[in-house]
Amino acid sequence: MPDSKDMFRITLHHQIQHLRRRAGYRQRTAAGLAGLAAQRWNHIERGTRRPTPTERLRIQSLLGPLSGFLRPRGIVRALRAEGRKVLPKSCPFLVLPERPPHTRFLSATQRHPRLVSRLMSVIAKREDLTDCEYLCNQLALGSCEEAVFVLHLLAAGARPMYVIPGYLPAPPCPIVDPSNRSPVAHRPFPCFWLDGGLYFFQVSFSTPRIYTVDVLRWKGEWRVIEIDGVGHDATGDAERTCALKIPVLRFGGREIASPDFRLAA
Secondary structure, eight states: OOOGGGTTOOBHHHHHHHHHHHHTOOHHHHHHHHTOOHHHHHHHHHTSSOOOHHHHHHHHHHHOOOOOBOOOTTHHHHHHHHHHHHSOOOOOOOOOOSSOHHHHHHHHHHHSHHHHHHHHHHHTTOTTHHHHHHHHTTOOOSSHHHHHHHHHHHHTTOEEEEEOGGGSOOOSSOBBOTTTOOBOTTSOEEEEEETTEEEEEEEEEESSSEEEEEEEEESSSEEEEEEEOTTOOOTTHHHHHHHHTOOEEEEEHHHHTOTTOOOOO
16 A cells, blocks of 8 residues: 555656756657657656656666656546446437438438439448438438438538537537427537538527527537528527527528539538
């Protein structure tokens, strides 16, 4: 059992850094004198790598005795495992849609057969087609035009993934579960990554009134993408935009259904 006075010893990497600076060496100089690669020395000094017994002897011959605390092997993995016993990793947040996603895609196929066929011929060549299919079935889509929008993203090379929106700068209003208003930004959302942008579908905000947007995009800043299908009622659009305080990029159904559709920056 370690002595109580040793419980808060300086870590080995901090000790090496301190001794090197006291000796007046730059990292690259110290590494050369000890016979180590400069990058290897940098990793050891930052604590991301453990020095081998030989490397430790070489460092000691240059800087003097080392007695700092050395992180045990596997300790980070073990501590994370302990943490998961207390607070399990959050499961993905999936919006309960009015209609299953496959019905939206079926409707898109019936309404825009030529466009969907063309887009699918491109998507079918993707090596990650199974991943794309799986994520598409995790989405909540409000219309067949939104389904076509997804196909445009995939045909352009968008990568399917789960992302925690809470890791990004917070939008003006909290992201919530529309069924109970509980915050959900800390949970992974199904989304797509394309050209530096993340696309989340059917995201709800508390303003305190609940508003749900068709697509929420992060590309250096938050932006709402609204896809107005046939019969869209514009009543309340301005009020919602004002409440959310997020710029809106709006597309009509005809734009989405065009084979030349390109998503603006």
